[in-house]
Amino acid sequence: MTGGWVDGLAEWIEGDTAYLSIAFSWRLDDAYMRAVFYRAQGYHVRAGGPGLFTRKTYLADVAEIGGDIPDAIVRHNPSATIASRGCPVGCWFCIVPAMEGRDFTELPDFPVRPVLCDNNLSALSPEYQRHIIGRYLKAGVPLLDANSGFEPRTFDEEVFERWRPINKGPWRFAYDDAADGPHVERAMRMLRRAGVRPRKIQVYVLIGNEPVAACVERIRRVIAWGGEPYAQPLMKLNALQKRPWVRHDWTLGELLRRQRWVNPSASRPRDPLRELQRLGKDDATAAGKHLGARAVIADRMEELFAMSQQHETTGIPAPGPINAPPDERKVPAKLAQAAPDGDSAPSRVVVIVIKDGKVTTVAGTIPLDIASAEAWRPNLEAIRAKYGWVCRVMGDDALVSLARDVMAL
Secondary structure, three states, X not given: OOOOOOOOEEEEEEOOEEEEEEOOHHHHHHHHHHHHHHHHOOOEEEEEOHHHOOOOOOOOOOOEEOOOOOOOHHHHXXXXXXXXXXXXXXXXXXOHHHHHOOOOXXXXXXXXXXXXXOOOHHHOOHHHHHHHHHHHHXXXXXXXXXXXXXXXXXXXXXXXXXXXXXXXXXXXXXEOOHHHHHHHHHHHHHHHHOOOOHHHEEEEEEEOOOOHHHHHHHHHHHHHOOOEEEEEEOOOOOOXXXXXXXXXXXOHHHHHHHHHHHOOEOOEOOOHHHHHHOOOOOHHHHHHOOOOHHHHHHHHHHHHHHHHOOOOOOOOOOOOOXXXXXXXXXXXXXXXXXXXXXXXXXEEEEEEXXXXXXXXXXXXXXXOOHHHHHHHHHHHHHHHHHHOOEEEXXXXXXXXXXXXXXXXX
């Protein structure tokens, strides 16, 4: 099992000392309150972790800062371990080069656990990679999650074949900017040729560090190349709130909407992108033409996303579905009904459904008034009854919440 993470703040007590390990700077205020609590109970408090690196004095008046705590990562996830520190790449938005250095520090006696959190496995020396793999094989522990993953520029056939016997989880990469494109494409195509399924190719796509169009294009290309994107908004390294860093032509709302649009969540455990990817007949289509089956799906998703952000006061015709029979091109009658009395400012909602291996879209006018939202429950239930499993609901938050509740998303 891959265990569970503690959301950035781990705490434990040993003897008369309370320990706080802070992974993210936006947990510092919580850590401060916990330190005050432990001091009031008579404990000596020690604090450390990446979250303190850019704000070293933030807890100085309530805790002893720094010092080495071996294997602190297990306090964040009991299934996690780390076999090396540092990374030679030096990305400007990453804390690792400043905190751990651009030269690797090997930890050869690391405890073998299913979740491996090294910063850059493919850039490690081949000898040390073999050492890590050998320890997993000897211990008989499956590698279920190479969490921070591999660097696409150094991930080649040799690295893939080296790790293939023990990696039972997804192959993870980062696609941080446009310059990474050729390297990410090469790595993904290599995995697809080897028979790795799209759901096992997970690509962290940084958003907010480039203009909107450039970031969306990277998301679209990951889908087109046969992988599963995971959008990560750019964050300041010293942020005290978990809010993305707004740059270029982005807005905060746009960043959060794009993240929700791409990523799975607790209320939506099955990733819609994964389901859409399964519609591709085979990878040869996507590999042979940039606008292959997967790219067409990605383009359609982008079109629907843009539609979902519009607000209109009149009825909206249904968009033409992808590969759907003519009788499914109309808005269901109940959804097209006028809003209940007293409603105003209706908004578009777009529902993507999967039926018989085809993507179908339904659009309609639904009221924004939260008080009358429940009146539309039968309409949404009718959609579910007609179209089966619903893949995606888009629109205003209150409406989406209702739709997800009705459709068990």
